[in-house]
Amino acid sequence: MSRILIRNAQVVLPGDGLASASGTIAKQNVLVADGKIIDCDASGTASADRVIEAEGLHLLPGVIDDQVHFRDPGLTHKEDLATASHACAAGGVTTFLEMPNTKPPAVTAEGVREKDRLAATKSLVNYGFYIGATPDNVDELNRADNVPGIKIFIGSSTGNLLVDEQAALERIFADTTLPICAHCEDETTVRANTERLSPTSDIHDHSRIRNEEAAMIATKRATELAVRHKHRFHVLHVSTAAELVFLQDPAPYLTAEVCPHHLFFNTDDYARLGSRIQMNPSIKTREDNAKLWQALCDDVIQVIATDHAPHTLEEKAQPYPASPSGLPAVENSLALMLNQVHAGKAQIQQVAHWMSDAPARIWGITGKGRIANGYDADLTLVNLDESRTIQDGHQHTKTNWSPWHGETMTGWPVMTLLAGRTVWSTEAGFDESIRGTKPRFDHSRGGFWSTATGIGPQQ
16 A cells, blocks of 8 residues: 655544534544555654655645536536636535536536546546436436435526426436535526616626616525425525525535635726636625625634636626626636635634635535545645635636636645545646545435534545
8 A cells, every 4th residue: 555644734623513613623644555644643764665754834634625517528628627626626626516517517427427527537626517407307316326416407507408497307306316506596587687688798797787676585595495395405606695594504404605706806896807806796896795604603604715707808798788697717726725824814723624625515425525534535625824825827727817807816726635645736736647536425424413423534
């Protein structure tokens, strides 16, 4: 067995699993053998084939981004699994979960398996793919095996991926068993607002069309379905403070996430950034920023994910509303949050909870999300004192731009390990020989609220 000793790191250890700030930090040596953590508090002289000197660095569990759009297959001029996974590795992301709205959409069990096969040849990091719901594919949803869950587009989609009729939603929640997540914007409200404001070329109208009411109606509808059918449900990309009322008492069925763009951008930024921050759900107000951040810190929201959805700058530069919604974020999300640690607005234990432990538990990803004995050695070393400026033209994502262009962050990943192997570091770059694997999604563990002690190796 190959043995690796990570020596003298400030190790971010898990807490009680429900309170994001309950984790601890300890200066320890972590011993890895055959891709697994075998001793979180090893001797500094433990026998190892390789020693990584980590003095002055913090060791975090690898980030699990549970909402990305990597465009492969069908739209690979924007992104593909190779470029996206390079961006992941450089950003400290060791596992991604990708949405089904590719071309063709992944709405059958075989469609998901085809994406698995593609990722096995191209992805530097671990991967999982949701199966997409349509109004009439319950049989396929039940046929899907070892997937993170079902994705429903309640608004903001086209073709057969749009599911907004009540009878179809009732069938999905009543007649399937996989955990469900959804894009929650009420299609009727969005269409009415579009008609009322059309024609328009004002980018600010995007947030008036996809307004607070559209988000609130759909989130209320979906969470009520989940509770009534006793079905685990994850609210994707919460964008408004108004939605938080439906998450105040979430156990045991509900969890939720927020994205960096809904924490750090608001409608005042359209004047500066225009369609670069055009997103679905839309950017909201400065007050929403503050209340979403507070909800995250208060454990009302459990997860940070990116909704990484790249388009070329040429596409984004089209006059609104021809400009597409979506932005790249996967390689900068951890740095954005570490910058909040540097600013004293968050603890690094919280970052590990929001970005690693909580998503692993919500989606039943066994052996991941924590630094603990028996867990996979998917890890990232970060330097909390290192400052870098995010720059267009210096991104690993294929579109090679960022909405945070020109902003300096303090706190960055410097090494990413996948099953104990260094897939990327600032010194050596990428190890192109490494390929990620599909983890095991064990939904029998019961999800976030049933796994306060973590979701360890497969039982």
